[in-house]
Amino acid sequence: xxxxxxxxxxxxxxxxxxxxxxxxxxxxxxxxxxxxxxxxxxxxxxxxxxxxxxxxxxxxxxxxxxxxxxxxxxxxxxxxxxxxxxxxxxxxxxxxxxxxxxxxxxxxxxxxxxxxxxxxxxxxxxxxxxxxxxxxxxxxxxxxxxxxxxxxxxxxxxxxxxxxxxxxxxxxxxxxxxxxxxxxxxxxxxxxxxxxxxxxxxxxxxxxxxxxxxxxxxxxxxxxxxxxxxxxxxxxxxxxxxxxxxxxxxxxxxxxxxxxxxxxxxxxxxxxxxxxxxxxxxxxxxxxxxxxxxxxxxxxxxxxxxxxxxxxxxxxxxxxxxxxxxxxxxxxx
Amino acid sequence: xxxxxxxxxxxxxxxxxxxxxxxxxxxxxxxxxxxxxxxxxxxxxxxxxxxxxxxxxxxxxxxxxxxxxxxxxxxxxxxxxxxxxxxxxxxxxxxxxxxxxxxxxxxxxxxxxxxxxxxxxxxxxxxxxxxxxxxxxxxxxxxxxxxxxxxxxxxxxxxxxxxxxxxxxxxxxxxxxxxxxxxxxxxxxxxxxxxxxxxxxxxxxxxxxxxxxxxxxxxxxxxxxxxxxxxxxxxxxxxxxxxxxxxxxxxxxxxxxxxxxxxxxxxxxxxxxxxxxxxxxxxxxxxxxxxxxxx
Numbered sequence: 001x002x003x004x005x006x007x008x009x010x011x012x013x014x015x016x017x018x019x020x021x022x023x024x025x026x027x028x029x030x031x032x033x034x035x036x037x038x039x040x041x042x043x044x045x046x047x048x049x050x051x052x053x054x055x056x057x058x059x060x061x062x063x064x065x066x067x068x069x070x071x072x073x074x075x076x077x078x079x080x081x082x083x084x085x086x087x088x089x090x091x092x093x094x095x096x097x098x099x100x101x102x103x104x105x106x107x108x109x110x111x112x113x114x115x116x117x118x119x120x121x122x123x124x125x126x127x128x129x130x131x132x133x134x135x136x137x138x139x140x141x142x143x144x145x146x147x148x149x150x151x152x153x154x155x156x157x158x159x160x161x162x163x164x165x166x167x168x169x170x171x172x173x174x175x176x177x178x179x180x181x182x183x184x185x186x187x188x189x190x191x192x193x194x195x196x197x198x199x200x201x202x203x204x205x206x207x208x209x210x211x212x213x214x215x216x217x218x219x220x221x222x223x224x225x226x227x228x229x230x231x232x233x234x235x236x237x238x239x240x241x242x243x244x245x246x247x248x249x250x251x252x253x254x255x256x257x258x259x260x261x262x263x264x265x266x267x268x269x270x271x272x273x274x275x276x277x278x279x280x281x282x283x284x285x286x287x288x289x290x291x292x293x294x295x296x297x298x299x300x301x302x303x304x305x306x307x308x309x310x311x312x313x314x315x316x317x318x319x320x321x322x323x324x325x326x327x328x329x330x331x332x333x
Numbered sequence: 334x335x336x337x338x339x340x341x342x343x344x345x346x347x348x349x350x351x352x353x354x355x356x357x358x359x360x361x362x363x364x365x366x367x368x369x370x371x372x373x374x375x376x377x378x379x380x381x382x383x384x385x386x387x388x389x390x391x392x393x394x395x396x397x398x399x400x401x402x403x404x405x406x407x408x409x410x411x412x413x414x415x416x417x418x419x420x421x422x423x424x425x426x427x428x429x430x431x432x433x434x435x436x437x438x439x440x441x442x443x444x445x446x447x448x449x450x451x452x453x454x455x456x457x458x459x460x461x462x463x464x465x466x467x468x469x470x471x472x473x474x475x476x477x478x479x480x481x482x483x484x485x486x487x488x489x490x491x492x493x494x495x496x497x498x499x500x501x502x503x504x505x506x507x508x509x510x511x512x513x514x515x516x517x518x519x520x521x522x523x524x525x526x527x528x529x530x531x532x533x534x535x536x537x538x539x540x541x542x543x544x545x546x547x548x549x550x551x552x553x554x555x556x557x558x559x560x561x562x563x564x565x566x567x568x569x570x571x572x573x574x575x576x577x578x579x580x581x582x583x584x585x586x587x588x589x590x591x592x593x594x595x596x597x598x599x600x601x602x603x604x605x606x607x608x609x610x611x612x613x614x615x616x617x618x619x620x621x622x623x624x625x626x627x628x
Contacts, residue, residue: 058431060372112618118427119370123561124617126372130558131610138593138603145600253554257439260432268428298443304436308429309421 007191010271010333014183017275018042018176025172036172038282040237043179044255045262045274047229050186051222052260053269054195056202057121059223061109061128062230062259065102066238067250068132069231072097073239074148081153090157091166091240098235099228105132106227107220114219117205133251147246154243171240178236179275182229187271189225190333194218202269254297261304267314271333276315335595341468342587348470348478349543350583354576355481356536356556357563358488359529365505365570366525367423369430373438374560375553377407377530381537382548383445389456396458396473399538400480407534411527419526420519438553446550455546477539484535485576492572501525505570555606562613585612 021042025035048062076094113124137145154163189195197218200208208215238250258281266277281300288296311318316332323329360374371377384403388394394402414437422430460472492498503511504521512518540556541548563582567574589608593601 052428056426056428058428060435109614112614116617119364119368119431120617122372122427122431123370123565124614126561127558127610127613130555131607131614134603134606134610138600138605138607140599145603257435260435264432295443297439298447301436301440301443305418305433305440308425308433308436309418312425312429 006330008187009331011184011187013331014272014275015180017272017279018180021279022173022176032169032172034282034286036175037286038278039172039175039179040233041258041262041278041282042275043175043182043229043233043237044259045266045278046179046182046186047226047233048259049226049263049268049270049274050182050189050229051226052263053273054186054189054198054202054222055219056268057118057219058260059125059128060122060253060256061125061130061132062226063253063255064129064132064251065106065227065230066234066255067129067247068101068105069098069234070238070245070250071142071148072099072101072231073235074150074243074245075142077153077157077239077243078148078150081150081156086157088158094235094239095232098231098239102227102231102234103224106224110220110223114216114223129251129253129256133247136247145247147244147249149244151243167241167243171236174236174240175233178229178232183271183275185225185229187333189222190271194221198222261300263314264304264307265314267316267318267320270314270316270320273314273316280315335591337467339588339591342591343584344465344467345470345474346583346585346587347580348474348583349587350580351478351481351576352536352539352543352579353559353563353583354567354579355484356533356540357560357567357575357579358485358572359531359533359536360560361564361567361570361572361575362532363526363529364564365572366501366529367419367522369419369423369434370427371529371533372431372435372557373441373553374434374533375555375557376438376441377410377533377553378537378540378556379548379550379553380410380441380445381407381534382541382544382552383449383537384534385538385541386449386454386456386548389458396456396538396541397476397480400484400535403534403538404531407531408527410534411530412523414530415523415526420522423522438557442550442553449550451550453546454548455544456541456548457545458542471542473542477542480539481536481576484532485573488532488572497521497524558606558613559609562609562616565613565616582609 021035021038025032051057051059073094076097077090080090080093109125109128113121116124136142142148157163158166189198197208197213197215200211200213201215201218205215234250239245262277262281263274264277265280266273266275285296288299292299307314320332323332356378359377360371363369363371381403384406385396385399388399388402389396418433418437419430422433458473462469462471463475492502500511500516500521501524503514503516504518508518511521544552559582563578564575566581567576567578586605586609590601590605593599593604
C-alpha cells in the first residue's frame with residue numbers, strides 16, 4: 001500500500017481538484033459554463049503537458065491535433081447519419097476517429113520533425129497547423145473552407161433530447177474524464193521508464209543518447225499520446241458541444257498559445273501544473289473578458305515574458321521546491 | 334499562352350522574391366549570432382508596414398523615406414527587447430527564448446491593434462505601371478525590389494569591410510573563439526539583435542508595396558511561416574543565404590500558383606501555402622543545413 005501510495009498518491013489532489021470544479025459547476029447557480037471552460041483548459045493543458053512538459057520541445061502546431069480530432073467526430077456523425085445508423089455507437093466510432101486522426105497526423109509529423117532538435121523542431125511544427133488547414137481548404141477536403149454543420153445529423157442519430165443533453169452537459173462530463181485520464185497517463189509516464197528517459201532527454205539529449213537511451217522512441221511515444229488526447233479534447237469540446245466545424249476556427253493558433261501559457265504558468269512537466277495553470281488562466285481570462293473585453297492577449301503577453309524570465313518553473317515548480325522533504329511531498333508531482 | 338503567363342508570373346515571383354529574401358535576412362542574422370529563433374518575426378514586419386502607413390497617410394511621407402525611418406524604429410525596438418528580455422534568455426533552454434519571442438510578437442500585435450484597430454488598411458501610392466514585355470509591373474514593386482537588393486548589398490559590405498561586421502561574423506563562426514580574441518560578445522549580441530529587427534521592420538515597408546490593402550495587425554503570421562521556409566532554404570544562419578532563398582521561394586510560390594490554378598475544383602492560393610509548409614518539412618528532413626549552402 002505504501003508503495004502504491006507513493007506511486008499514485010500525487011493523482012489524489014489532482015482528482016480532488018477536478019471533483020471540486022465539477023461540484024462547483026453543478027452546485028452553484030450559473031457557474032456551469034465557467035467550469036466547463038475551465039475543464040476545457042485543464043484537459044488541454046494536461047494533454048499538452050505530456051509532450052511539452054515532459055520533453056521540453058515546443059510544438060507550435062499543437063492545435064492541429066484538436067482540429068483533426070474535431071473532424072474525426074464530425075465525419076463520423078455526418079457519414080453514419082447519412083447511412084441511417086443511430087444510437088451511441090455513432091459517438092463511440094466518433095471518439096475512435098478522434099483518436100485515430102491525430103495519431104496518424106502525429107506519426108507523419110513526428111517522423112520528420114522529431115528527428116530535429118530544439119529550435120529546428122519548433123520551426124518545423126509552426127507550419128503544421130497552417131499547412132494542414134490550407135490543405136483542407138485548398139484541396140477542398142471535407143467540404144474545404146465551407147466547413148461542416150451537423151446539427152440535424154446529431155439530432156437524427158441520438159434524438160433531439162439526448163443530443164441537446166450531450167451538448168449542454170455530457171460533453172463537459174466527458175471532458176472531465178479525458179482530463180483525469182490524461183493526468184493518470186502523465187503520472188504513469190513519470191513513474192515508468194518513459195518518464196526517466198524523457199527527464200534524461202530534457203536535461204541533456206546527447207548524454208541520454210550516449211547512455212543508450214532510445215530518445216527518438218520515447219519522444220514519439222510522448223508526441224503521439226499527447227496528440228491523441230488533443231484529438232479527444234477537440235472531438236468532445238468542439239464537435240459535440242457545438243455541432244459544426246470550420247477550418248479557420250479549429251486550426252486557430254491561439255489555442256496553442258493558450259495551451260503553452262497554461263502549462264508554463266502551472267509548471268511544465270509537473271502533474272498538477274496544468275490544472276493550476278488552467279485555473280489561473282481560465283479564471284483571469286473570464287473575469288478580464290468581463291472587466292476589459294478584448295484586452296486579454298495584451299495583458300497576457302507581457303505576463304508570459306515575465307514568467308519565462310523570473311519563474312521558469314511555474315507555480316508547481318516553486319511549490320514542489322518548498323515541499324521537498326516534507327510528508328506532503330509524496331502527494332505532489 | 335500558358336508559357337507566357339508562367340514567364341510573367343515567374344518574373345513577378347523574382348521581384349517579390351528579392352523582397353522576401355530581404356525580409357528574412359534579419360531572422361537569419363539573429364539566429365546566426367544569438368542562436369535564437371525569432372518566432373515573432375512576422376509581427377515586426379507588420380510594425381514596419383504600419384510605420385509606412387502612418388508616415389504616408391498622416392504626414393504624406395513617401396514609403397521610400399519610410400525605409401530608413403522603419404530601420405531606426407526597429408533598432409530602438411531591438412535594443413529595448415534585447416535588454417529587457419532576450420539578454421537573460423540566451424543561455425536558457427530553447428523553450429524559453431521561443432516563447433519569449435512569440436510573446437513579444439503577440440504584444441506588438443495587440444499594441445498595434447489598440448492604436449490602429451484591427452480592420453484591413455492600405456495606402457494609395459499613385460505610381461505608374463511599366464510594361465516589361467513579359468509582364469506589366471507597378472513601379473512601386475520595382476522600387477521595392479531594387480531597394481531590397483541595395484539593402485542586401487549594404488549589409489554585405491558592412492559585414493565584410495567594417496570591424497563591427499567582422500566581429501559579428503566571428504561570433505557566428507565560433508563564439509568562444511571570438512571571446513578569446515577580444516570581441517565584446519555581449520555588445521555583438523545586442524547590435525545583431527537590434528540590426529536584425531531593424532532590417533525586418535525595413536522589409537515591412539517594402540512588403541507593403543505588394544499588398545495594397547492588406548495592412549492589418551495580424552498580417553505577420555503568414556510572413557513568419559514564409560520567412561522560416563526561406564531561412565531554412567538558405568541555411569538558417571546566413572543572411573545572404575536567406576536572400577537567395579527568398580528569390581527561390583518567390584519563384585516557387587508564383588510558379589506553383591500558376592500550375593495549381595490549372596487544376597479544376599481547388600483553391601490555388603491555399604495550396605501554395607500548403608506547398609510552402611511541405612517544402613519546410615522536406616528541406617528540414619533532407620538537409621537541415623540548407624539547400625543553397627555547400628557542405
